[in-house]
Amino acid sequence: MFNWNEETNASRESILQRPAIAMGADIKSATQIIIDQVKDKGDEALLQLAKKFDNVYELELMVSMNDIDQAQEKLSPELKSAIECAYDNIVAFHTMQQPKDIKLETIPGVLCELKYQAIEAVGIYVPGGSAPLPSSVLMQGVLAQLSGAKTVVLATPVKNTETLNPAILYAAKLCGIKTILKSGGAGAIAALAFGTQSVPAVNKIFGPGNAFVTMAKQLVSSQVPGLAIDMPAGPSEVLIIADKRANPDFIAADLLSQAEHGKDSQVILISNASEIIEKTQLALAQQLKTLSRAEIAMAALDNSAYILVDTITQAFEVSAIYGPEHLILQLANCDDYLPLIKNAGSVFVGDYSPESAGDYASGTNHVLPTYGYSKVYSSLNLLDFYRTYTVQTITKQGLTDLSSAILPIAAAEGLDAHAHAVSIRLEKEVC
């Protein structure tokens, strides 16, 4: 436990320091080789990569519509209805985010519009890892569906088998996804970027992944003009602010639900009550025993930090410096403190709002900025699947009136032709 007010500035910085992301030159060059293979050889390269990394031979790269349609038959009723409930809530909350075009006559005869256009072709990556991630399909696929994107490609790896998990397929089906590539890693990202015989190229690639996926997203977005990616990625993290009446068992459970994500997960607890920190540490030790992923969680806890502050207000200040992906508030009167929230990806308010609610089913998105990017990046939202453009429609009188603004600025900027494009229309030099 650190006492924030007894630490030097340097040690405060080191307490909140995130572990460096391993993204060495070796990862970069290995990733580039895979990208080039897929760019050159398309499907053939994807099949070779599936053999090499995923131990899959004779792979059909694309999932058949039949497989998508029949996936639900392989699900338990509980899981099927859980996916449907999560889908409904995510749809409801993201439907509220539908953008509205804007129209304003700034001066008479000068009509300005801001219009939204769905990004035409989007790629959604869902990592394989140790378990299938249907939630990751929903959190991206619903948004693509609501935007009306013309082309939606889901890419996700298979491991040692040629079929995808039915929960993944059913989530995709609910989202109306018809194009599913059974391929993972840098190869899948390259396929989305350049297209192959089977895979259409997309304009924007979404989704989390390991270091190779992250590196591949960076590389293709800098190599393909007009290609965008969702946001920079880093390890998952949670910061909990708790006061003296908080329940240490709840806090420990939330810290562990973050810690089990991966050995590089970051968990931080800030409290103004040292006994809460101590009790949480005891609860952690106890709850750890019951977890199937205890080893991962324990490794992550090695990077954890427990910080004692003087006041809850100070806890929010420390949180703003860190900028957590997930911020959990277990406080007596949370509402009083909500205006203090800064630089968080998603916030969980009160004793009955665990992070796993937002991870799966409350309706908010679980794709969030990590690694301090919450100071400037947004949690994934429907607008990420749109672009805006502007339109102006000006009458002759409108241009005449506007010319007294345009012409002197064009002159000041030394741009004659800019002025001339106005004056030639007004059949006289206005200025």
Next chain:
Amino acid sequence: MFNWNEETNASRESILQRPAIAMGADIKSATQIIIDQVKDKGDEALLQLAKKFDNVYELELMVSMNDIDQAQEKLSPELKSAIECAYDNIVAFHTMQQPKDIKLETIPGVLCELKYQAIEAVGIYVPGGSAPLPSSVLMQGVLAQLSGAKTVVLATPVKNTETLNPAILYAAKLCGIKTILKSGGAGAIAALAFGTQSVPAVNKIFGPGNAFVTMAKQLVSSQVPGLAIDMPAGPSEVLIIADKRANPDFIAADLLSQAEHGKDSQVILISNASEIIEKTQLALAQQLKTLSRAEIAMAALDNSAYILVDTITQAFEVSAIYGPEHLILQLANCDDYLPLIKNAGSVFVGDYSPESAGDYASGTNHVLPTYGYSKVYSSLNLLDFYRTYTVQTITKQGLTDLSSAILPIAAAEGLDAHAHAVSIRLEKEVC
């Protein structure tokens, strides 16, 4: 003149090909050296760079409040009121873009919110080049002002003089900017990214610039965790779609107002009437004679393309492939064609809507995606100065009801602790 329907696919691609952006390893390493100097030595490095590149000695790096306040006295009444009119229109149109928080109870007891937070510290770069660019200050500064960003730093170079152009300073004053750094190029970008003794570090850097500025923005955004940049940059470009009743003099004037921006500017005319293309080419030759920047414009016209299509509908198809920064429509019945617009940054509708209206004063933003990025990037808008985050507040009953969605998905994903964080709160294993 190319006849689109007589060209092969390969030659069509080459007609619409943009010139490669020169971003060699030499530019990258020279830029990195400058960045490192500013990171290490701060103000001292900026002063050295001003001597080396801008021929300025004994420079006060920051503009005094006195200089900002008194700038208007050095402006002609015409220019002063032109800047004010442009400012008012840009404010009006961007005020319409103010975001609204979203709140929805997805199921009873599960309240989800999406909230907007202004990015706290933003940097605005305004290039020096051959003339001062007050319009570039307004197009970025107004948005920073409307967002309520706490820190706004304007960086722009001086050349052979220690004072900034009064039009720049007055535009900054209207936007409420108090921190102005007299420094340009990669050094200024590094100062915004890392901060110096005089310059506060920012979270997001906006603004156009030459190859070194563009490279510096890319490098610092990949080197400073949590730092973002506005959008990828490329040469400016216009595409005009005109029918047989369009005025060739207006078309030529618009092509030239784009061409005078720089030798690498791209201008394209598409028409279904060959006589319009021919008459425009004659008009271009004539209007060129009168321009002070004729040499630049002529060089840019060397990259221009004149494309004959069968129908106006086909012209929109070609435009969507190219994805122009500016799209000008000089058509008899523009309104019929507006639904065909795709992949454009800003659109100018009808005979009296020249690009220079949007460049300066209509109210729309002139910072637009170039180089084909209009397929996926937005024109600069107020939301670029905000980030979103989500908040969920769940009651015990809400969590109980939601648990039937959370627990089966957590089980399917093999994440015990996620499930446990729910069940421990409900004091029983729900699933």
